Structures are given as C-alpha cells and as structure tokens.
Amino acid sequence: MTAVTTSSGDLQSVPALLARNVAKYGDKPAYREKEFGIWQSWTWAESAEEIRAIALGFLVLGLERGDHVAIIGRNRPAHYWSMVAAQMCGAVPVPLYQDAVAEEMAYVLEHCGARFVVCGDQEQVDKVIDVQETVSGIEHVIYNDKRGLRKYDHSHLNWLKDVEAEGRAAEVRLGEELDARIAELNYDSTCVMLYTSGTTGKPKGVVMSNRNIIETSKNSSEFDGLRQSDDVLAYLPMAWVGDYIFSIGQAYWCGFCVNCPESANTMMTDLREIGPSYFFAPPRVFEGQLTNVMIRMEDAGKFKKKLFDKYMAHAKKVGPAILDGKPVSGADKFKYWLGNLFVFGPLKNTLGFSNVRVGYTAGEAIGPEIFDFYRSLGINLKQLYGQTEASVFITQQKDDEVDPNTVGTPTPGVELRIDEDTREVFYRSPGVFVEYFKNADSTASTKDAEGWVATGDAGFIETNGQLRIIDRAKDVGNMANGDMFAPKFVENKLKFFPDILETVVFGNGKEMCTAFINIDLTAVGNWAERNNIAYASYQELAGHPQVLDTIQAHVEEVNRSVAEDSMLSGCQIHRFLVLHKELDADDGELTRTRKVRRGIIEEKYHDLVTALYDGSTKVSTETEVTYEDGRKGSIKATLELRDAAVVPVASNKVAAE
Amino acid sequence: MSVEQMTTTGVPAEPYVTADGRQIGNVLMEMKNITLRFGGVVAISDISFDIREGEIRAIIGPNGAGKSSMLNVISGFYVPTEGEVWFRGSKRPQMKPYQVAQQGLARTFQNIALFKGMSTLDNIMTGRMTRMKTNMLQQAMWWGKAQKEEGEHREAVEKIIDFLEIQAIRKTPVGRLPYGLQKRVELGRALAAEPDILLLDEPMAGMNVEEKEDMSRFILDVNDEFGTTIALIEHDMGVVMDLSDRVVVMDYGRKIGDGTPDEVRNNQEVIDAYLGVEHD
Numbered sequence: 059m060t061a062v063t064t065s066s067g068d069l070q071s072v073p074a075l076l077a078r079n080v081a082k083y084g085d086k087p088a089y090r091e092k093e094f095g096i097w098q099s100w101t102w103a104e105s106a107e108e109i110r111a112i113a114l115g116f117l118v119l120g121l122e123r124g125d126h127v128a129i130i131g132r133n134r135p136a137h138y139w140s141m142v143a144a145q146m147c148g149a150v151p152v153p154l155y156q157d158a159v160a161e162e163m164a165y166v167l168e169h170c171g172a173r174f175v176v177c178g179d180q181e182q183v184d185k186v187i188d189v190q191e192t193v194s195g196i197e198h199v200i201y202n203d204k205r206g207l208r209k210y211d212h213s214h215l216n217w218l219k220d221v222e223a224e225g226r227a228a229e230v231r232l233g234e235e236l237d238a239r240i241a242e243l244n245y246d247s248t249c250v251m252l253y254t255s256g257t258t259g260k261p262k263g264v265v266m267s268n269r270n271i272i273e274t275s276k277n278s279s280e281f282d283g284l285r286q287s288d289d290v291l292a293y294l295p296m297a298w299v300g301d302y303i304f305s306i307g308q309a310y311w312c313g314f315c316v317n318c319p320e321s322a323n324t325m326m327t328d329l330r331e332i333g334p335s336y337f338f339a340p341p342r343v344f345e346g347q348l349t350n351v352m353i354r355m356e357d358a359g360k361f362k363k364k365l366f367d368k369y370m371a372h373a374k375k376v377g378p379a380i381l382d383g384k385p386v387s388g389a390d391k392f393k394y395w396l397g398n399l400f401v402f403g404p405l406k407n408t409l410g411f412s413n414v415r416v417g418y419t420a421g422e423a424i425g426p427e428i429f430d431f432y433r434s435l436g437i438n439l440k441q442l443y444g445q446t447e448a449s450v451f452i453t454q455q456k457d458d459e460v461d462p463n464t465v466g467t468p469t470p471g472v473e474l475r476i477d478e479d480t481r482e483v484f485y486r487s488p489g490v491f492v493e494y495f496k497n498a499d500s501t502a503s504t505k506d507a508e509g510w511v512a513t514g515d516a517g518f519i520e521t522n523g524q525l526r527i528i529d530r531a532k533d534v535g536n537m538a539n540g541d542m543f544a545p546k547f548v549e550n551k552l553k554f555f556p557d558i559l560e561t562v563v564f565g566n567g568k569e570m571c572t573a574f575i576n577i578d579l580t581a582v583g584n585w586a587e588r589n590n591i592a593y594a595s596y597q598e599l600a601g602h603p604q605v606l607d608t609i610q611a612h613v614e615e616v617n618r619s620v621a622e623d624s625m626l627s628g629c630q631i632h633r634f635l636v637l638h639k640e641l642d643a644d645d646g647e648l649t650r651t652r653k654v655r656r657g658i659i660e661e662k663y664h665d666l667v668t669a670l671y672d673g674s675t676k677v678s679t680e681t682e683v684t685y686e687d688g689r690k691g692s693i694k695a696t697l698e699l700r701d702a703a704v705v706p707v708a709s710n711k712v713a714a715e
Numbered sequence: 716m717s718v719e720q721m722t723t724t725g726v727p728a729e730p731y732v733t734a735d736g737r738q739i740g741n742v743l744m745e746m747k748n749i750t751l752r753f754g755g756v757v758a759i760s761d762i763s764f765d766i767r768e769g770e771i772r773a774i775i776g777p778n779g780a781g782k783s784s785m786l787n788v789i790s791g792f793y794v795p796t797e798g799e800v801w802f803r804g805s806k807r808p809q810m811k812p813y814q815v816a817q818q819g820l821a822r823t824f825q826n827i828a829l830f831k832g833m834s835t836l837d838n839i840m841t842g843r844m845t846r847m848k849t850n851m852l853q854q855a856m857w858w859g860k861a862q863k864e865e866g867e868h869r870e871a872v873e874k875i876i877d878f879l880e881i882q883a884i885r886k887t888p889v890g891r892l893p894y895g896l897q898k899r900v901e902l903g904r905a906l907a908a909e910p911d912i913l914l915l916d917e918p919m920a921g922m923n924v925e926e927k928e929d930m931s932r933f934i935l936d937v938n939d940e941f942g943t944t945i946a947l948i949e950h951d952m953g954v955v956m957d958l959s960d961r962v963v964v965m966d967y968g969r970k971i972g973d974g975t976p977d978e979v980r981n982n983q984e985v986i987d988a989y990l991g992v993e994h995d
Contacts, residue, residue, distance in 0.1 A: 093877075094870065094873035094874065094876075094877060095869075095873045095876070095882070095885060096873075205878070205936065205940065206936055206939065206940070208939065208940070209735065209736040209737070209939065320882045321880065321882050321883065323882065323883035324882050324883045327883070685925075686925070687928070
C-alpha cells in the first residue's frame, strides 16, 4: 500500500484508517487492558467488530448525524471504541475530563448539547444525573462498568454491553445505514471536539476535522519514525488533545497498540509491565520519578549508593553524547556499557523505560538536570511544543538536536512567525482547528483570515533555529521601574528544586517580585523523616522553620541565577511565603491540566499578597477548601513571611520603551 | 420472652422493598433471650432481636455495652449462658469456627487480624479456604484438580480486588499498608468466603472522614451487589444512622432500643445513654 507512506489518499477518516488496519494488521494487537490482574488484548479485527457493534447500538438508540456524544471516563478500550463508533455514525465525540465536578461538567454538556453520554462508571453517571436537573438535552446515558448501577432507573440508562448486543442484533437492519454514514465521512467532517482546559475563563470547544487529526498524525509519526510494532500507555486524560493524537490519531495511522492501565493507582506497575516504546508524560511525572529514585537511593546500602553515584557521574558525562551518536572514546563506551549492565539497565527496567525509543514531555518547562538525567540513562527524551488548537504539534525536537531550554524546530507542515512587538508566537499548519464551537468571536480573535493562530505565548527563535518560549504573552509585563516581568521564567527555576511543587510569582507593576511557594510533600516529608522532624499535617510541615530555611536557600540560589539573565534580572524574589495548603484544581486554583490560574489565586489570597508587600512578618488567614465530594470546608493558618537576599543589579529597562 | 422486645416497629413484618430499592426478606437469624455471663460479670442480659435477609443491621452502644460480646455470640465464638440462637429457622448447636464459616458467616475484627507478612492477594485467598475442595497434598503437588481450582479461586479473589479497588496493592505485604487499607483488605478476606451474613466489628474505627466514606460506600455496595446480609457494630452514630436499616441499641448489657434509625434517634433512653443523665 503506497497510500501509507506518501499521502493519506482514501484514508480520510478515523473509521477509514480502522478499516485499513483491519485489512493490514488484522491479527496484531490494537488494544490491551489489564483486568482482574491479567492483560487482555484485542486485535485490530476484534476491535473493529466491537466498534461496529457499538456504532450500530448507537443507531438503534437513535443517534443522528451531527449529534454530540460525550465520553466521560478513564482510559479504557471501550471508551476509545465509543469515540470511533460515534464518528462512524456521523456524530461528534466529545471526551470530558473525568475528574471535573458536576458544575464544570454541566457547562460543557449544555454547551455542546450532547444527546448521548457514555460514562465510565457509577461516579460519572451520578454526576450526569445531577447535571440533568439543569441541562435538558441529554437523552441517553450509557455506562461501561455496571457496578452499583443495578437499581438505577433504566428508562434512559443503558449498559454499554447491552447497547453492543442490540447493535449486533441490528446488523441486518441497520448495517447498510451505518456503511452509508461511514462513506459520507471525509477530510472536512468533524473528527472530534475537545474542550480546552480553560486557563482563562470558560472552556472552549475546539472542533477538529479529520484533516487536522490525520495530517498531524501522519506528519508527526513520520518525523519520529513511529511504526506498527510500537506500544503506548494511555494514561493521560482522554479529554486532552494529546491523548487523542497519541491513542487514536497516531495509533490508527501507524497501527500500533494502545495499552490501558488497570486503574489510575497502578499506572507505574503497568508502565513497567508494558514497557512502552513511545511515551509521553508531562514534566511532573518525570520529576516525580526522579525524586522517587533519589529518595530510594538515599535509603539504599553503601555499596549500591556508591555504584550508583559512580556510574551516574559517568553517564552524565558521556550518556547524552552516546545517545546523539556523537564520537565517544572506546574506554568511555566500555565504561558506559558496564554502567548499563549494573545500573542504568535495571533502573530503566524499574522505571518502565527499557523500551522507550521516543519519549516526549511538554506542557511546562522541565528542569535541565531532570532532562539530562533521563537522557544520560539512554532514554531518548525530547520536548515538544503544542496546543489543542494545533492538534498538539507546533514544534518538536529532532533526535540529535535536544536542548532542555528550547522546544525544537517546527513539525513538518507547520509555519512559524513571531510578532516583532509583542514577541507572541504565531503558527499555521494543516492541524489548525476548524473553529471554536458556537463561539465565532473567539475563533476570529484566535485565528486570522490567513489561518495564522496566536499561541498566546511569548518566545523567540534561537540561533540554532529552535524555538524558545519565555512565558504567556499576557503574563509578561513590566515592573514599576520598567524592568521586564516574566513570572514563569522564575517559577520554573524554583520548581526545578524537588522540594518545591508549585509556585506563583507576583510583581507585575510592583516595585519588587514576591512568591507563594508550595512544598512537595513527598520530598520534604522524606527529608523530615530522615532528620527526625515530627509533623502532623501538610500545614504543619509547610510552616516548619527548618523547611522555611531550606526554601529560603532555594529562593536565594534562584535569585543568583536570575541575576545572570540580562533581560530578566529584575525578577529576583524579595519576599516569599510557603502556602499552608496545596494549590488544587478542585478549588479552582489550577486548571485540570495543573496549570496555575494566576488571577484566581491573586484574588483568593489577596490578604497574603498584601502582606508580602506591606512588610509584615506574620499573617493570619482563613482559606476555603473543596473536598473531593464537592463539600466545602475551611482551614486557618498563621504564615511566616520571609525576606530573601537579592543580587543587586542595575535596572535594565525594556529596550522598546 | 417479652413480646414488645421482639417487634420492631417502623418496618413491615413481611418482606418489603426499601426506599432505595433493596429487597428485605424474612428473618434469617434470631437471638432469643440471650444472656452471657463471665463468672459474676453479666456481659449481656436477656437480649432478643432478629436479623432479616438482605438488611444492614447495626448494633450500637457506649463503651462496654456488650456489643462485641454480642457479635461473638452471633458468630458462634461465645456460647450464650442462657438463650438460643436460631439460624435459618432452626436452633443452632454449639459449633467450631470452621463449621460457622461453612454455614455462611464471615467476619472482620475490631483490631485487624490479617497475616501481616503476606500480600493482599494471599490474605484474601485465605478467605477462600472453606471453598477449596482439593486436599493439602494435591495442592502441594499442584497437579490436576488443584491447578484448575487455584485458577478459579484466583479469579474470585481478583474480582474482589477489583470490587474493593485495591489493584495497586495486590502484591504489597499488608503489614506495610496504612490502617484504612488494611481494614479494606480484611473486608476483602471476609467477602472471599462468599458469606450470607457478614459481621463487621467496628469497620470504621480509627478512620478519617474520607476513609469512612469509602468504607460506607463499600458496605452499601456489598449489600447491594451480592445481597449479603450485614450485621455491624459501630461507634460512629452518623455512619450507623446513614447506613443501616434497623439498629439495636445496647447499654450495660441490656437492650434499650431497637428500630429504624429515626425511631432510635428519638428514643429518650438512647439519648440518655449517649448524652448521659443528670443525677439528683
């Protein structure tokens, strides 16, 4: 089949790709899921049969062309099948974040006007039933896991297996209708609608066509040489564009296998068992794993610790060069080989990275040490830059051009432009979304007539042609003395310390920069245990004087490094405090993808921000918290505010002013 | 036997369906005038009540009221000094623990009684003991029937692991688990015996709010999914009132109340026992 290598030819929809995969890779695994402790697998042929049965079942229930089908649940084969089945019927699948509370869900379900909702389990069904009190359009709720649902009113509630069974029975009656609907799909028909996480304001429904998804999948798969024999672990939220691209777009384009973990808690074990060859994780996963490794090495015996230190030092020296295929002396190669035998190999195996050929991280900046750690082990970890509106890929790093500070060169098919005044990054590509659903104004303000899309990020192209992102364009501001203010730049430097989980830097229009800091309970808790420091709660540990001392040292180290940056030396942190609670998406402080919502935090903790600027050394506060079940409570705390040493630098006003 | 002590008002005497759609059947187990003495100490004095098929029946009371003794009588561990225990319409003779288990009773303990060095999986597997048909020799050889049987039991155990959402700790030695999870594993082991009546001795003791909510959910789900009758002892009034269909209240070894949570809540004697009364 020449179609595969050169152009997408007749393969103009996901169902068409599915048919191709059945013909070409029919007996190869397409999906695996661990259930009852055993990995179950489905070949492409079996999956296609399931998907067709679900699609026919949807038709039996009366799914029409253009209807929206919401899918809420964790990564499970049946949920992916439902998405493809919906497309087969000419409907639009809309995956939702499963950890969203009912009100958040209500907005999205109302906005897309979903008639069908596919729920993972009872928890999701309960939320949808709550939502139905205010949202009227939902006609059928279908659930996958029947536990606890037996006694519910089933007049508009169906078990997915029953829907499938009815679909199979209706093959003769509705098979032709389904085939006709599949045949209608082309490059311009809607493939999926994904809601943005809503860093600012209400979530927006991003409409993606088959062209967007398939062209992007094709280009990016070819860029990295992805192939049928690859394996991915599907563990990121299904509502996120990345999961759609990796687990459906690229998986269907290449025909590789999507593996679903047993539950969210077993992800690490499942990762180890599967050993994916293509892996994506946000920086916090890599950070978390590195923190774990380091903590466990601290606890290891002397001999093991020594062996680890010795070979890791060597790996730092030559590992990245070996990975990039640069010349390395024979002796170094041999020593690295020994290290691989004793340390790196077993370590990679424990982490589940033995087979990783292509690994990506994105979403947030990743600390250079973390990046180097994985690369020196021989794991091909790279960065990419993307967003929902681009079907993920805008830039990505080539195998031998990896730099922790940049995000790579444009993905094939993507054009890049940087606005000279605002430094905002614009792009144009076949992956650029069709429109924001029922929101022509936003569409027009994001995408211009020529197809250029504003990313909202400020950045510049380095001399080696790679893109470097500084911050959100709207967050980049000026301080009272005219110095440039880029909070993300400083926050990232702080977050590279394992003790610091999250931080928010203030200072736009102010005399000086200040910061809120969240400690990482795993790292700081382990340190406390090691040093015999007793604590009863997160709050107590966060307020411990020795913890504050450690954090102060980190802040001062960051200040020294910030002072060296010619453009951003004004962003040194003069005062900081350690927050008494973890910033949480349930409280609206982070987005579901764990990005800081600056405005909301500044408003909610305005008393703390004021205290940072009025010179007080102590502040008492009361904060509202939301529990997992949606109930509210509050916690009181008295926080200590500290001054940090700063490196004196001459004010350097932004040249443009 | 006083008649008014036997009847519970507020629920129909015939099998009925609860507001949340659960089926409550006939009397499954009956305590008739139970008295239990240890030497001169009267732990339980003349208590009668029944447990009906499919219901969640709670026994509550202040410290030292005799709740655990009562549970031990139900489980057959203590033989009542006076009175009779009727099970499935016939008087229950004195039995050995394994005979009780074979009758379809399983329990958890107030102080967790798991095998600390064994994994979650193995601990739950021990709950299958009474259901295993092959003998020790066959199992040691792991041949023929034993091999097939182990597969079947493992499947049953895996279903319980899935049900209780403890996949992540399947292979973890239980001694290393936090308290709340150990309680859950113990519930899993009791479930593995596929009991008709499940006795829970303070299932929420020492748990935080979130763990209590989880445990309540599981208790309701067990009752709902498997139709298991549940008798539980609990300290936390809030939990008991939300969970159970009927409540027996004990104080100083006597029964001072019996009825639906609402009835019990408004019973003056119960209020006095819990809040204390002024002495003049």
